[in-house]
Amino acid sequence: MVSSTTMRMSDQREDQATPQALSNTAGFRSLRSHGVVARVETAPVKAAVEDFSFYYGDFKALKSISLPVHEKRVTALIGPSGCGKSTLLRAFNRMHDLYPGNRYEGAIRLHPDNTNLLSPGVDPIEVRMRIGMVFQKPNPFPKSIYENVAYGLRIRGEGNRSVLDDRVKEALQGAALWSEVEHRLHDPATALSGGQQQRLCIARCLATNPEVLLFDEPTSALDPIATASIEDLIHELRDKVTILIVTHNMQQAARVSDYTAYMYLGELMEFGETSQIFVNPTRKETEDYITGRFG
Amino acid sequence: MNTPSSASAASLPPLVVSDRLAKKALRHFKERFIEMLLFGAASVSVLTTVGIIWVLVSESYHFFETVPLWSFLTDTMWTPLFADPHYGILPLLAGTLTTSLVALIVAIPLGTTIAIYLSEFARPAVREIVKPFLELLGGIPTIVYGYFALTVVIPMLQLLIPGLSGFNMLGAGIVMGIAIIPYVSSLAEDAMRAVPMNMREGSYAMGGTKLQTALRVVMPAALSGILSAYILGISRAVGETMIVAVAAGMQPNFTLNPLESAQTISAYIVQVALGDLPHGSIGYQSIFAAGLSLMLMTLSLNLVGHVLRRRYREAY
Numbered sequence: 001m002v003s004s005t006t007m008r009m010s011d012q013r014e015d016q017a018t019p020q021a022l023s024n025t026a027g028f029r030s031l032r033s034h035g036v037v038a039r040v041e042t043a044p045v046k047a048a049v050e051d052f053s054f055y056y057g058d059f060k061a062l063k064s065i066s067l068p069v070h071e072k073r074v075t076a077l078i079g080p081s082g083c084g085k086s087t088l089l090r091a092f093n094r095m096h097d098l099y100p101g102n103r104y105e106g107a108i109r110l111h112p113d114n115t116n117l118l119s120p121g122v123d124p125i126e127v128r129m130r131i132g133m134v135f136q137k138p139n140p141f142p143k144s145i146y147e148n149v150a151y152g153l154r155i156r157g158e159g160n161r162s163v164l165d166d167r168v169k170e171a172l173q174g175a176a177l178w179s180e181v182e183h184r185l186h187d188p189a190t191a192l193s194g195g196q197q198q199r200l201c202i203a204r205c206l207a208t209n210p211e212v213l214l215f216d217e218p219t220s221a222l223d224p225i226a227t228a229s230i231e232d233l234i235h236e237l238r239d240k241v242t243i244l245i246v247t248h249n250m251q252q253a254a255r256v257s258d259y260t261a262y263m264y265l266g267e268l269m270e271f272g273e274t275s276q277i278f279v280n281p282t283r284k285e286t287e288d289y290i291t292g293r294f295g
Numbered sequence: 296m297n298t299p300s301s302a303s304a305a306s307l308p309p310l311v312v313s314d315r316l317a318k319k320a321l322r323h324f325k326e327r328f329i330e331m332l333l334f335g336a337a338s339v340s341v342l343t344t345v346g347i348i349w350v351l352v353s354e355s356y357h358f359f360e361t362v363p364l365w366s367f368l369t370d371t372m373w374t375p376l377f378a379d380p381h382y383g384i385l386p387l388l389a390g391t392l393t394t395s396l397v398a399l400i401v402a403i404p405l406g407t408t409i410a411i412y413l414s415e416f417a418r419p420a421v422r423e424i425v426k427p428f429l430e431l432l433g434g435i436p437t438i439v440y441g442y443f444a445l446t447v448v449i450p451m452l453q454l455l456i457p458g459l460s461g462f463n464m465l466g467a468g469i470v471m472g473i474a475i476i477p478y479v480s481s482l483a484e485d486a487m488r489a490v491p492m493n494m495r496e497g498s499y500a501m502g503g504t505k506l507q508t509a510l511r512v513v514m515p516a517a518l519s520g521i522l523s524a525y526i527l528g529i530s531r532a533v534g535e536t537m538i539v540a541v542a543a544g545m546q547p548n549f550t551l552n553p554l555e556s557a558q559t560i561s562a563y564i565v566q567v568a569l570g571d572l573p574h575g576s577i578g579y580q581s582i583f584a585a586g587l588s589l590m591l592m593t594l595s596l597n598l599v600g601h602v603l604r605r606r607y608r609e610a611y
Contacts, residue, residue, distance in 0.1 A: 093500055129502035139497040142516040151511070152501040204501065 045111060046071035046242040047092070047212060052106035052118070054087055054096070061087045063266045064106070069212070071111075074234060074243040076257035076274065078250060080289065083263040085246045089214050092117065092244065093131040094124035110211070129156070132205030133214040137221050138197035140189035140204075145181050148189045148200055152208035167207050174240075175203035176233050195226025202233060206241075213237065215245040219252065231256050250290055254278050262286045351590060354583035358382075361577050367584065373547035373563070375578040382581055384588055386547040390464065390557035391589075394539050395532035397468025397553050398475060402528050405472070406479025407521070413480070414487035415509040426481075433477030441541030444470035449542065456554065462544030465553040471538045479528040486520020487513050519607040526600030530593045536561040560589045 047069040054062040062084045069075050077085040087096075094117065096102040104118040110130065117127050140148050147154075149168045158164060168185070172178040177199045181192070189200055198218060205213055215234070219227040234243060234256045247253050253260055253274065260277040262270045262285075270277060270286045281287045288294040359367070362382045370383025409429070413422050449466035453459045490513050498508040514521065536559075544556025545566060558566075564582045572578040 095496065095500065098496070098499060125502050125504060128500055133500040135493055135497065135500075137493055139491075139493045141494065141497065141512050142518075151498070151503075155501065155503050155507050155511070201497070204497075208501070 043070040043073050045069065047111065047117075048107075048109045049088070050107045050109060052088075052091070052104070052108060054084075054091060054105070055103040056087075057101045061266050062091075065263075065268045067261055067268055067271055069242060069244055070259060071242050072239060073258040074238050074245060074256055075259040075261065076253035077244065077246045077261050077263060078248070078253050078289075079263035079269075080294075081248070082265075084266040085263050086216055088263070089216055089244060089246045090133075092212065092214055093128045093133050094118070095133070097124045129208070130210060131212045131214060132208065132210035133216065134198070134201050134205060134218045136217045138194055138201055140192070140197050140200050143189060144186045145189050145192070145200060146185040149203050149207050151204060156208065171203040171207035172200075174206045174237070175199045176229065176236070177203055193226070195222050195229060198222060198226070198230055199233065202230075202237075206237075210241060212242045212244065215243065215247075217246050217248060220248065227252075250278075250292075262289060264289070348590075351583050351587045354580050355587045358577065358580035358584045362581075362584075371549045373558075375567075375581050376572075380578070382584075383549075384560075384585065386549040387558060387560045387563055387585060388588070389549055389551055390539070390543065390547070391533055391559040391561070391592075393551050393553050393557065394464045394468040394471060394535075394543055394559055395529065397465055398472035398532040398535070399525075399529060401469055401472025402475045402479050402532070403525055406476045406524070406528065407483055409476065409480040410483035410487060410521075410524075411509050411514070414484045415505060415513060429477045429480060432473070433481075435474070437474060437535065437537040438541065440470050440474045441467075441538045444538060444542035459554060460544070460556050462542060462556040463554055464539075464543050464557050467539045467541075467543035468553060470542065471532055471535050474535070474538065475528045475531045478531055479524045482524035482527060483517070483521045486517040486524065489520065490516045519604045522603045522607060523600055526596055526603070530596050533592055533596070534561060534589065536565055540565045560585045564589075 045068045049065050049067040049069070052062060052065045053060060065088060067075075077088060079085050090096055091104065092108060096104070106118070107116040108118055109116055115122060117131075141151060143151070146168055149171050150158075150164050153164055153167055158167075169178060169182075172181060177196060180196060181187075181200075189197065192200060198221075202213075202218075219230050222230065231252065234245065237243060238258075245253075245257065257274045260272065260274045261268055262277065262281075262283075264285060270281060270283050272282075277286065278290060281290060285294070367382055367384055369385070370381050371385050372381035372383050373386045374381045409425075413425060417425065444466045445461075448470050449459070449461060449463065452463070452466050452469075453461075459465075487509075494512055494516055495508055498512040503512070539559045540562040543559065543562065545558050545562065546556055547563065548555055548557040550557060563585055567579065567582045
């Protein structure tokens with residue numbers, strides 16, 4: 001049996017001359033080749049991971065990953081602890097640049113401009129201006145609710161009060177938090193509950209209209225009710241922004257994502273539509289993990 | 296097999312039980328002994344403080360029997376050695392405040408900048424070199440700083456400001472500021488380094504630069520610790536003795552102009568302690584009144600620091 005991953009990678013090698021054209025159809029082709037009926041129309045590719053390897057010092061944490069991220073869809077990265085899913089996610093906004101000794105190899109191309117996010121010539125700050133990130137543990141800044149959401153706009157030089165007011169309101173509405181905080185915008189953000197803090201962190205990202213939103217196990221520090229509200233929110237955001245989510249909760253991946261990538265020991269084992277991965281995985285390892293026999 | 300342990304303990308021979316009790320008693324005694332030892336160590340500092348306050352208050356009491364508190368607080372002359380003695384604390388207070396203010400204008404911006412650099416910008420290798428030098432700066436005896444002020448800094452200031460006296464509060468204050476930089480920077484740096492990395496990552500992920508992250512996220516998060524560092528710096532400046540005694544002059548002078556010479560509370564205490572006045576005289580007792588004023592100042596600073604720390608403490 002040929003896995004969807006290897007299939008797609010061989011496709012890529014055939015016509016490397018037109019990476020854009022290829023990546024736009026790669027995900028679609030691999031799905032069709034397995035006879036799975038598409039639940040969603042195949043969306044254009046927003047970002048393409050191309051033969052990407054990552055090193056922590058001498059340790060090779062990711063091995064030649066290639067993966068499309070479809071526009072305005074939710075892509076989930078799943079796999080057992082230590083498989084490299086968070087490492088891959090953090091590469092998208094160059095978080096690894098903050099620590100010494102890390103090395104990227106290969107490319108992550110962001111469309112439509114086809115910029116290689118990992119290229120040394122690309123300023124990580126420019127990358128992070130386009131790609132937002134929500135962390136495992138809610139990390140609001142020691143400021144008011146308002147100033148937390150306005151932070152990204154302020155560091156981009158926006159000082160106009162009425163513009164800030166509008167964008168803050170819009171972002172808080174987008175994160176389904178507005179009704180809970182509209183009368184206490186100037187209270188400290190740390191006074192909010194954990195789930196509210198996490199939605200505040202999402203609002204903080206939304207305020208600057210990112211093209212891609214990264215979620216790194218966004219609900220692992222939250223209770224079930226707060227988790228449900230974050231998942232609902234991810235569902236709503238899916239229409240506006242491309243989402244990549246790392247989760248160790250397979251039910252969550254099944255609930256929120258359109259595409260799922262299963263990773264193991266730094267390798268991408270299988271990628272496909274979530275319905276296909278969960279109902280009809282092509283690889284035995286994926287099936288074992290999803291059914292809980294392993295991991 | 297399911298019998299609780301109490302039942303099985305009851306079935307043991309009584310000898311064993313008493314044996315274990317005896318051991319327990321010995322252990323109890325040892326615990327008590329160690330507790331007493333630790334308590335004794337802790338009481339030394341408390342008793343010393345109580346003793347100091349007792350001496351200050353009782354000697355000041357004799358002083359205030361002769362000099363009314365009102366004139367002590369309002370008289371603008373401090374001339375305990377003159378034929379017509381005046382005991383107004385204001386000139387000494389003005390000297391203390393002026394030199395401290397000059398010192399803080401030097402130490403707070405520089406100390407904060409150093410803390411930001413070391414905590415947020417310096418590579419670990421650089422930090423390992425710079426930190427010991429800062430600690431060395433904190434270890435230099437203040438009398439050395441005093442002569443540094445007198446022989447280096449004040450002559451340099453005299454080039455800039457013609458007609459400046461050889462003893463002045465500006466020179467003494469600047470050098471005092473340099474002397475307290477290590478206290479401010481090292482405490483402020485500790486506070487900033489204690490800010491968790493996920494807070495910084497949040498800012499970087501928003502597209503923040505290093506400077507924006509340091510000034511807009513890390514500093515507000517570490518505010519309570521940074522304020523503590525400032526309060527400690529102020530306390531050191533107010534109580535600092537040798538630098539001002541050597542370089543600020545010894546004339547009690549009721550002025551807030553840093554270009555003039557003046558005496559601080561601590562410098563006056565040094566002067567009297569050198570032995571110009573007989574024991575038990577009113578002039579001798581005046582140093583206790585001055586010392587009490589100094590202690591009340593640092594005590595209130597510590598209280599302010601405590602309140603600020605509680606108010607701005609961040610729960611990350």
